[in-house]
Amino acid sequence: MTVFGTPIDTIYLIILIAAGVLTVLYLFFGDILDGISEASGFLNPALILAFLTFFSATGYVLEHVTPFSSLLIMAVSVLIALILDTLLNIFVLIPLSSAEESLSYTEESLKGRVGKIIIPIPEDGFGEIIIESKFGIISKPATGYEEGPIAEGSQVLVIEVKNGVLFVVPYENDLHMAD
Template sequence: MSALFESMTLATGLMATGIIGALICIPVKDIISVDFYDICDLFISLFFVGLISTKFSMESSHQTLLLIALFLAISLVIILIKLFVFVPFQTKAETNALLSRKDYIGEKGRVTVTINLDTVGEVVLYTIFGNVPMTAKIYQSSDDDSPLRIATGEQIRVMDIDGGIVYVTPYEEDLFLPPLESHWGKIK
């Protein structure tokens, strides 16, 4: 084991530290991360510094400066890639591209957190793409016949949407019964 460490150069030591550190930090990276730069990026940068420095052989005074410059440059590249590539895609992935906000008008759902006239609650809308939880308020119509409260578990229908808040009214699903004076199937 000691022969392995004696034969190891600085470049291979950095590569080994980068690989081992990244593998150890993967399970805990969400705990030890700072915004979009997590601790695994540090070890990935060390790995690439070791990889690149294996191609250079120079005296030790210049090698330290080169390694520091490489580490900072690679860290900066990783931050820029995350900032300008991954973050924009992540924000687009959080929105549903199949349904726009206005498509939720008319959808049915169920109240999950009670809605009072002056407070917000939460509803789950049942769409063809799955269940969508949303913040909701009671829709106040012009005839002022709005309910004061919609309890948890009641069915609702979306009447309007504004700023990420859906405005809902209670909804009772009636069984479809054709009118008595139906013209369907009438023989002429």
């Protein structure tokens, strides 16, 4: 089969090379296109490029190894590309996007957390606090929420966060149970 005077296997090969080049460019400049996928909700450039790659590679191989008609090969290529693209999205892209979000924290999420003073907080001054999490240790500047100094090694409770500074109060972990 020929399209515009060009054999279909040549078209598959051109699409495959173009999708490969665009995929490499997407690796380098993907942040620009990520805004498009977030705005539209369904036009994910990674999935589109993967579909074109799967489609063209399958079509090219099937044109050379099978005696089937070009229309049947094109239909099978689309079906295989859709299946592989769906699997890629479900088992790779979605888990990766949620894993990336779970490793970060927001300043707002630090409210209510208990930390330890590593640099003492003087009255009307700043010190430093560390907060342990399952992903590591977060170190942030801190100041007292109320008047008075806070000694090194004290446990503190984060009350508020403003401009990257944690406002803390001394925290006493009272484990006594009421009788």
